[in-house]
Amino acid sequence: MSGSVNITVDGKQVAVPAGLNLIEAARYAGKSVPHYCYHPRLSVAGNCRICLVEIQGQGKLQIACNTRVTEGMSYFTDNDRVRKAREGVMELLLINHPLDCPICDQAGECKLQEYAVEHGSGITRYAFEKVRKPKNVSWGDKVVFDSERCILCTRCVRFLDEVAGTPEVGLDLRGEKCTLVVKGDGKLTSPYQMNIIDLCPVGALTSRDFRFKSRVWFMHFTDTVCTSCARGCNTVVGSRGDRVLRMVPRTNPDVNDSWMCDFGRLHYAFVNDETRLTLPRVAGKGAPYATALQRAKAILEGARGQGILAVASPFMTNEELFAMKELLDRLGVEDRFFLKPTGEGDDLLVHPEKCPNARGAALLGFAEAPAEWPSKEYGALLYFAPHEGADLPEEVLLRAKRRIVFSLKEREADVCFPLTTWIEKDGTVVSAGDRLQRLTKGISFEPTLVTERTVLDRLHASLDAAHRPPDTAAQAVARLAAAVPAFAGVTWQRIGPLGMKLEAAGAPA
Amino acid sequence: MDRDGDAVKTRVVKRPQMSLGERIYFATIVKGLLLTIRHFFGVFGDLFHWKTKTTAITMQYPEERWDFKDNFRGAPALVMDQFGREKCVACQMCEFVCPPKAITIWPAEFATTDNNVEKYPDRFEIDMLRCIYCGFCEEACPEEAIFLVKEAELVHTEKKDFIHDKKKLYQMGGIREDRILKWQHK
Amino acid sequence: MTYVLGKLLHIVIVAGAALPGLAAVLVWAERRVSAFIQDRLGPNRVGPAGLLQPIADLLKFIFKEDVIPGHVNKTLYVLAPAMSLVPALVAFCVVPYARGMAIADVNVGILLVFAISSIAVYGVSIGGWAGNSKYSLLGGVRASAQMISYELALGASCVPVFLVVGELNMEAIVAWQKANGWLVFYLFPAWIIFLVSSYAETNRLPFDLPEAETELVAGYHTEYSSMKFALFFLAEYIHMITASALSVTLFFGGYELPWVTLPGGAWGTVLSGLVFFGKISFFLFLFIWVRWTLPRFRYDQLMNLGWKILFPASLVVVLATAGWIAMVTP
16 A cells, blocks of 8 residues: 555546545545535544545446545546535435534534535425434433434444444334444443544534533634543633633544543543632632742741652643742752552553653653652652642651642642643643643733742742743753753644644653 | 805895783783683593593503504514514524614524534523614514514613513513524424 | 891792702703704603602712812812802892892992902912813903803893983883883893803803813813712803893883782782792793704804894993983983
8 A cells, every 4th residue: 555646536637645535636636525414533433424425437436435546547626517516415414314413513513514504405304203213312421322313324323343442332123213322331431432423423422511501603723632541632722701612622643533432521520629728828718929929939948957748740741840940959959759640541541650740750750759758857848749640748748847739729738839730731741652832821820820840930039039930831941951851852832732742752651 | 145156135124023912911911811721621521531532641540551563573572483483593693683683592402403403502691771762673584483572671680680581481481483583393 | 137047048939949949940941842843851750740850860969979080279179169159159149039138228339240250260260270171261361251251231231221210220220111101112122132142151052161061072161970970060051041031120110010000918929029039031932942042152143143233233232222321311
C-alpha cells in the first residue's frame, strides 16, 4: 500500500497515497463527501448510502467509503446524478425522522440537519404517519437512546466491538421496526461507552450528564487537554457563562485517536463547585490578595533560618512549577516534593498516574513524596494541595510552624490561597510518553481569582525586586525553555494544539 | 445643459408680489382667528353635548383604552394548550433569536418518562427592561408557545418586577387552542 | 396711619392675591383654550374641569429642586426673576379696576405705566445674560431690542387718547368715555397699533421671539427652573393682565358700561369691578386666541413691522388726531 496514485476528482487531477478510500482521497482535491456511517477510525459498514459518487466507467453510483482509489481513477462527487442520489437518500432518512430538533441535544451539531440543508430537498412527499419506536430509553446512567431519531448507521455497534472491545450493542428486528438493542439487561457497561454519543451522527444517543443543559450554539468551546490521568487526552471543553458543561474528545492520533474514557469526560464537577475558594484567606478570614501576599512573604522570610518544606502538586502546569522552583531557589529551599495520586490503568487510554503533570514536576526538580517523610521541624510549609488523591500526612503538616497552602477548598492554614483548575489558565503539562501539551483557558470561574503562577511570581517579586516575571503563557514557556535543559527549544507556538514530544527529556517516564 | 449636453429650456418664475391688502394681513388674520374659534367651540360643544359627532380627539385614558389590533406587539407571554398543559419545550430558540438577550431559560428534564414530552423550562425569565417587542421570539417558536399579547402597560417601581418569571408569563398568556397536542401523541 | 394701612392692605390684596390668582387661572385657561383650539381637551383631571391644575402646577414648582447651574452669574441669576415680576405688579397700581379703586389715583397715570413697564425689559435681558448660555443670551438680546422698539409705538399710540381727553389721569379717561362713548370708535387705528404693540411688549405670540422654543430652547429663561422659572412665567401673565386692563381703560370705557348707569355706593363699586373683569376677560381670551392662531414672526419681519410700519403709523395717527382736534375745536 505504499506509493501514490493519480486520480481525478471532479475534473481536478491530484496525486494521493495509495489505499485511500474515495472520501479521504477527495479531501486532497478540496472536496468533501457527505457520510454518516463512515468513520475514519472504525471499519467500513457502507449502510447509510449518502456518500454515493459517480466513478467514470461504472454505470451505477458507488459508495465512496468502501471504494479505494486506483491509478487513473476519475470520479465525481458533485454532479447532477450524485446530487439527485443524495437528495433521495436524505429524503428516505428523513421520512421517519421525528421533528425533535427543538428538544434534541444534537441540534446544532447534527449531521442530519447539516446534510438536510446542504443536500436535502427541503420538503417531504411522505403523507403517512411516521413510524413510532421507543423514545427516551435509558442505556444505563450515562447514555439515553432515542430509537426514532436513529438512522441505523451502526457506528456505536462498531465502536463498542472494535475499539472498546465490549460488543454490547446490536441491531434487532428488520425493516421499519429495526432498532438498536443492548445485550443483557439493556444497560451499557463499557468504561468508554460515552464515545458512542460523540460518534452518533444524529441525536439518537445523548448524554445523561449533558442532557438539556445547554444548546450547543450558546456554548463556548475551548481546545484543551484532559487532566484526569497522565494520558492527557485532547479534549474540547464546552462552557457557558463561565461554567463547564461538557467535555468531548478531540482527535489526536498520537494520544487518544478520537476517544476518551467516561471517567475523564465526567470529571469536571469540582470546576463548577460553587463552594470553591475564590479569595485568599488569612488565619481563617477572607482577605484581598495583597494582604495574603504580605502575610505569606512575612512567613517565608521569617522561616529562612529554620528551613522550609515545599510540596508541589502534579496538577500544576510546568510554568507554575517553574515559578515555584524560581521562588524556592531564591529562598534556598532544599526539601521539594510532590504528591502523586495513582490508581488503576487499562490497555486503551486510562493511565495509572491520576494527575496530568507528575513527569513535569519530576523534570523540574521535585521529588516524588517519600514513604517516610524527613523527620525535621520546619519554619514554614509551602503546600499545593492536589485536587484529589492522598493529602499530605497530618504529622508532616504539623511539623511546620507556619503553613501557606494553595487549595480548591478552604483549609486550616496561616495563609490559604485559592487554586485555579486546568480550564482557568493557559499552560503546559508533560503527559505520558514525555508529550508536552497545552492547556487553554476557557472560563474564569470568578473574576477575583488569580492564577497560581501570578501569585508565586508576585510573592517572588516582593522578596526580590529584580524578579521580572513573564506575563503571558507563551513568555512563561520561553523562560522555562531557556532555563531547563529538558525543555530546550520549546515554544508555545511549537507545541501547537496537538502537543509535541519532549525529545530532550530522555527516556519516557 | 442636461447630462446629454442638450440645451435645457429654463423659465424664470416670477416671485408673486403681494398686494397692499395682502401685506396688511388683516383678512388672513381674521380668517385664521375664525378657524381657530370654530374648533374652540367645536370642543366646547362636545363638553355640553351640543352635537352628536365629537370634535375632540383626546382619549380619556385610563378610562378609555385603545382597542389593540390582533397583530399588536405587546409583552411576550407563554401560553398553555386547551388542557392547561405547558406548550414550551425549552428549545431556547427564542433565547437565541432575541436581539437584546432579554430571554433566559433554564431547561429541565421530566423525572418520569411516561409522557410524550421530555423537556420543559424549569425557569423562564424575560427581562422586560431589555425586551424591544420585536416579536422574533413568537416567530422563532417551533411549538407556538410564546406570543406577544396585547399587554403594553408595564409599570413597576422595582427593577426586579420587570423580570417576568414563568408564573407571570403564563398568567399573561393564558390558553390558546393547540392543534398538535404533543402531550397526547408525538 | 389708617390711610397707609389701608393702602398696604389694598396692595397686598391686589399684588399678593388678585393678580397672581388671576394669572393662575389664566394659565389654566391658556392650556384649556389651546387644547380646544387643537381639538383636544386639555387638563381636566385636577378639580372641577381641571380648575385646580394651577395649584398642582404651583406645588410642583415649589417642590422642584431649586437648581442654580454652576456656570451662571449667581447674583444676577437670582435677581432677574424678581426684576421681571416686580415692574409687572407695580405697573398695575394706577389702573382703576373698579369705580374709585385704583391703588394710586395719580394724575400722570398712564405715564407711570410706561415708565415702570420699560423697566421690565431689564428683568428679561439680565435673566438672559445671567444664564450664561448662548440661548439665554440670544433670548435676552432679542427681548431688549424688541421691547425698546415697540415701546415707541405703544407710547405714541396712546398720545391720541390724551389729545382727545386732555388728561393723563385714568379715572378722567374713563369718565370722558362714559360721557362721550368709547374711544375705540374715535381712534380705531390707534387702538390697533396699541394692541399689536402690547402683544410685542408682553412677548406673546406672534412676538415671542425672546422665548422662541424652536430656535432658542426657551430663550432668556433656558437656564431657569422651579420657582425662579415660575416667577418669569407669572410676570408674563401679569403683563398680559396689565396690557388688557390698559386696553380696556383707554379704549373700551374702563369699568363703566355704555348707556347703562351703574348704581352708586358699594354696589356700584362691585358691579363696576365685574364689568371691568368681564372686559379684560375678553382681551385676555384674545391674547390666548391669537397665540394659538398666528405663527411667530421672523426677526427681520418683527423689526420691519415695529420701525417701518407701526412707529410711522402711530405718528401719523397722532398728527391726524391733533389736526382733527385743531379743526373741530373753536
